[in-house]
Amino acid sequence: MSVIEVNGITKDYGNHQGVFDVNFTVEKGEVLGFLGPNGAGKTTTIRQLMGFIKPDQGTVHIQGMDCFKNAPEVQAQLGYLPGEIAFMDDMTGMDFIEFVANMKNIQDMSKAKELIEFLELNPKNKMKKMSKGMKQKIGLVIAFMQDAPILILDEPTSGLDPLMQNKFVELIHKAKKEGKTILMSSHIFEEVEHTCDRVVIIKEGEIVATEKMEDLRHSRRKYYEICFHDVKEATLFHQQYPESQVRDTVVSLSLQGSADTLIKALSQYTIDDLSVRVQSLEELFLHYYGGNQS
Numbered sequence: 001m002s003v004i005e006v007n008g009i010t011k012d013y014g015n016h017q018g019v020f021d022v023n024f025t026v027e028k029g030e031v032l033g034f035l036g037p038n039g040a041g042k043t044t045t046i047r048q049l050m051g052f053i054k055p056d057q058g059t060v061h062i063q064g065m066d067c068f069k070n071a072p073e074v075q076a077q078l079g080y081l082p083g084e085i086a087f088m089d090d091m092t093g094m095d096f097i098e099f100v101a102n103m104k105n106i107q108d109m110s111k112a113k114e115l116i117e118f119l120e121l122n123p124k125n126k127m128k129k130m131s132k133g134m135k136q137k138i139g140l141v142i143a144f145m146q147d148a149p150i151l152i153l154d155e156p157t158s159g160l161d162p163l164m165q166n167k168f169v170e171l172i173h174k175a176k177k178e179g180k181t182i183l184m185s186s187h188i189f190e191e192v193e194h195t196c197d198r199v200v201i202i203k204e205g206e207i208v209a210t211e212k213m214e215d216l217r218h219s220r221r222k223y224y225e226i227c228f229h230d231v232k233e234a235t236l237f238h239q240q241y242p243e244s245q246v247r248d249t250v251v252s253l254s255l256q257g258s259a260d261t262l263i264k265a266l267s268q269y270t271i272d273d274l275s276v277r278v279q280s281l282e283e284l285f286l287h288y289y290g291g292n293q294s
């Protein structure tokens with residue numbers, strides 16, 4: 001049994017808005033990245049996982065429990081960071097953290113204190129005076145303070161500066177080492193690359209790809225720019241690789257996989273210069289966002 005099981009859920013808001021026949025699982029100890037453009041259906045899916053809304057069709061289970069029917073029991077096992085946090089503006093950050101800790105019956109605040117220190121958060125300020133990043137840190141303290149076995153994080157680094165984004169990556173690595181199961185939605189490809197074992201990509205309410213991060217890494221293309229000694233050689237090579245582009249003595253070529261055949265072919269020519277750039281994960285994801293899965 002997977003820790004999180006999303007089975008064919010549909011939540012139809014009309015005009016093809018919502019989510020449609022969404023299926024995926026998250027295994028114990030796995031970090032799953034849930035990616036997709038704005039309005040794709042990430043938060044709608046997460047809200048069904050939290051038991052806040054009932055799917056029109058399909059079911060969502062966490063630890064074998066139906067997320068809607070057994071919402072209180074399911075929520076008790078979860079550390080949750082909502083995409084938009086509703087704060088009590090007149091409370092200080094610490095008051096709010098303690099308020100949630102009371103609600104969740106958390107007695108031991110040592111983890112919360114550790115997180116406040118780690119995230120360099122001053123929780124004494126009133127919430128209404130806090131920046132978006134400071135509020136996000138409060139949300140992270142609340143999500144992680146319970147030491148829950150499952151974490152559901154909706155855009156966890158939204159509003160955080162690069163230093164704090166790195167600290168967040170550290171938090172995820174630590175949680176993963178402790179065997180926690182994590183689902184996080186994100187728009188930040190670099191953070192996904194550094195944390196996730198697998199990614200599920202949603203677009204217009206439908207899952208368009210489910211990929212292991214390791215496979216994605218290997219499937220990245222390489223862009224070669226080869227500067228030949230003269231135009232004649234560049235033209236000759238271009239005929240050998242018709243998918244390449246030639247401009248004077250420079251040939252540009254993109255390839256997937258091993259460079260062995262290319263290098264052997266190039267050894268027949270006089271090469272003045274050669275540069276290689278690896279496709280970024282961002283380019284690879286945007287390719288999926290664009291809908292072309294080839």
Ligand SMILES: Nc1ncnc2c1ncn2[C@@H]1O[C@H](COP(=O)(O)OP(=O)(O)OP(=O)(O)O)[C@@H](O)[C@H]1O
Nearest residue numbers: 013017018036037038039040041042043044045083
């Ligand atoms: N309560 C609602 N009533 C009507 N439409 C809704 C409701 N909630 C969400 N939607 C619509 O469903 C679609 C999916 O929204 P959702 O918030 O799940 O997207 P998202 O992937 O989380 O986007 P973002 O990255 O912008 O946060 C959007 O078109 C949104 O306008």
